[in-house]
């Protein structure tokens with residue numbers, strides 16, 4: 162059984178203590194966001210990920226320095242990893258939700274989405290193949306919910322591979338949105354149903370989220386909420 166911990170937070174207000182945890186490339190990214198909400202989501206994701214990593218590795222958050230090298234261009238905007246540590250990490254943010262998933266080494270992908278935005282036919286055609294499309298309910302509300310269930314499951318799987326949306330969304334066929342999350346087939350050699358486990362999560366009303374782990378074992382998921390105050394009181 163592979164254990165996977167998922168932590169949720171709302172975007173937090175900046176503080177000197179939090180900003181001090183950012184390494185220089187992270188500070189450059191933080192400063193480059195024009196909108197305050199983007200800055201806060203980014204800061205919260207990195208601080209939460211450092212807090213979770215530190216807790217699991219028996220270190221303090223300021224001892225965690227992520228390598229987030231993008232395999233395409235070398236910039237520091239790829240998936241985060243702690244060099245030389247047996248730790249799988251994935252960060253996701255949307256609206257008022259920031260999440261971090263962690264495992265003891267298995268590759269993991271997390272995705273959260275706000276379900277408010279409209280789902281038109283072109284978005285459905287971009288993300289779902291015809292087998293999945295045929296399973297969508299026709300009632301608008303149920304259709305939107307089902308679409309975002311597919312979307313978050315797919316993005317979680319793609320993030321677990323470390324390639325993200327470089328894998329075409331339509332190259333995967335997933336189980337129906339009303340059934341437990343499962344990869345049925347994949348056209349991409351990086352993924353196979355035998356080594357892909359996933360589950361839906363509960364990020365609260367108005368959001369949908371899923372996590373995927375690359376493993377042949379079953380997965381055991383715990384979800385918790387984080388607040389910086391409770392974290393400080395634990396240190």
Ligand SMILES: CC(C)(COP(=O)(O)OP(=O)(O)OC[C@H]1O[C@@H](n2cnc3c(N)ncnc32)[C@H](O)[C@@H]1OP(=O)(O)O)[C@@H](O)C(=O)NCCC(=O)NCCS
Pocket residue numbers: 203206207229231233234238239240241251252253254255271272273316319320321322323324325326327
């Ligand atoms: C990863 C990706 C799916 C993120 O989608 P999103 O819905 O906008 O963002 P989310 O909030 O869910 O995830 C953001 C996190 O994904 C992680 N991430 C970035 N690239 C990733 C990848 N290839 N695989 C897995 N995770 C990745 C980062 O940790 C990021 O957190 P950060 O903002 O603290 O750096 C999407 O950006 C992607 O597919 N990127 C790779 C392809 C690409 O555009 N490359 C450009 C290279 S030059």
